[in-house]
Amino acid sequence: MLQTDLYSESMMTKHVCVSKHDPDFSDRRGAAETFRTANLEKNLTSPTHASLDLENLRFGQTFTDHLLTVEHTVGQGWGRPQIRALADGLHVHPAAPVLHYGMCCFEGMKAYLGVDGRGRLFRPDMNMDRLHRSSRRLLLADYEPDELLECLKELLRVERAWLPEREGYSLYIRPFMFSSGHSIGIGRPTSTTIAIMLSPVGPYFQTGLTPIKLFLDERHVRAWPGGVGDCKVGSNYAPTIHPQITAHETHGTPQVLYTMPSSSSSKDDAIVSESGAMNVFFVLDKEDGSGQQLITPPLDGTILPGVTRDSILRLARHWADYEVSEARITIGRLRKAAAEGRLREIFGCGTACIVQPINGLVRADGETLEAPFDASNITSMTARMTRALTDIQYARVPSDWSVPFDDAKIEEKELAGAEPCDDAVMGL
């Protein structure tokens, strides 16, 4: 079991980064104004999951039959949450601020079918708190995050048959929230819509952990001090697509790793930030030869506080065989480590990919900082972390982080590779 102290420590840290005293997030008109799960209305349509073709799933392109929506209007408050046909779409006025000023935020989570036959979420309270925080930064209508979580669980029970029964597969959950009013004036939102849609997804790569190279972008900046890089707001993502596609066309790298320039003129002093939708970790041999360290950039306001990032830090600190730090990492330090053969592993992490091995960073001038990746090395941090996280997500190892949303013990499910790895058993 994950020890309770480990879990409550996670709750405390969460409140540190979701500060209620930050003036940017203080427009809380009292969460007394919220919708209630008890008022949920269902208008169900005929299910179509029988036609689901797992082999040909492409990420984010197949959706389940129903959508959850709830709407708020200033003066009238929240309406009743509804579960209704996704095919009926959303009705958005052409003047809605979301269409003009990007007044929207979102979340990404997954539901997994556990080896015990129960549908399960992974640390959903963290996603609910993060959505709440993003929405407050945009002055969208306030609500109780716990009520939204209960509505989500109800939607998942309605769509239970869409939960793929196969290792590596899951139901991706996309909650989103936007300003749906009728005015193109730039001002406080007058209407807010919350919606949740579900999409069955497979593993990022069919063949297990396949490394990719990232383009080390020393020109574009994803987020900056005083900005909103720590919120999952739509406006952070639209500008990243052009650099990502250009990097792919020029260097063949599917993703970009952003950096933050320093005030000095040396490129080596720039610091590593994160990827378009993944946090990034490095494993380095320490310079004095006294072991290895796991490093990721700190939550300084420019980094999205990933649930996977937090989980990896907690697991690694718990295992205690690596020095774990959240610290600024300069390009110069990475170049030196790579040149000395001390850059052991790089991996990205996020809900969509869980853990993504990275075997090199390519600079604009073609210089590549190589990090070896050996898929057969099951003792690498990349491999151990992947295993430990998925063991918890599919409930091969019991943990408070895995939250069931149904009781349906349909039948004992034998999922492939159901032997938990030693790390997970020893570590938790």
Ligand SMILES: *Cc1c(COP(=O)(O)O)cnc(C)c1O
């Ligand atoms: C969503 C996201 C992540 C990953 O967060 P998780 O909670 O682990 O899914 C990392 N970086 C950015 C920029 C993101 O948008």
